[in-house]
Amino acid sequence: MDAGLLAQYVAVxxxxxLSAAYVAKRQxxxxxxxxxxALAAPLVREGRPRWLVGLGRAIAPPARAGADGCGGCSACEPTPPRR
Known part of the structure; x- marks a missing residue:
């Protein structure tokens, strides 16, 4: 196999x-x-190496805002005015 053809296959x-990941995240x-x-939880357990815990924290999604004391329905916040 030609090196140029292999590079094309890798690029495609x-x-x-990347397209599949974008669509999955949006839809x-x-x-x-x-x-x-599910991927991050096993990596951040007690006794794991530091680099593995760092990888797990990088994979883990950010915490949801507003879900600290209630169910996170955002009903406490005022609704923005309609335009």
């Missing part, structure tokens, strides 16, 4: 992978969040 595979945000939690 990378483009397809299925809750599923992507659950997947990130």
């Amino acid at each position: 595979a990378l483009a397809v992978l 299925f945000p809750n599923a992507v969040r659950r997947l990130r939690i």
Whole structure:
């Protein structure tokens, strides 16, 4: 196989992978969040090496805002005025 052809295959595979990740994040945000939690949880357990814990924290989704004391329905916040 030619090196140029191999580079094209790698570039196309990378483009397809990035496109699929973008669509999954835009269309299925809750599923992507659950997947990130499922991947990160085993990595941040007690006794894991520091680099593995760092990787798990990088994979983990950010904490949801407003879910500290209640269910996070955002009903306490005032609604913005309509335009």
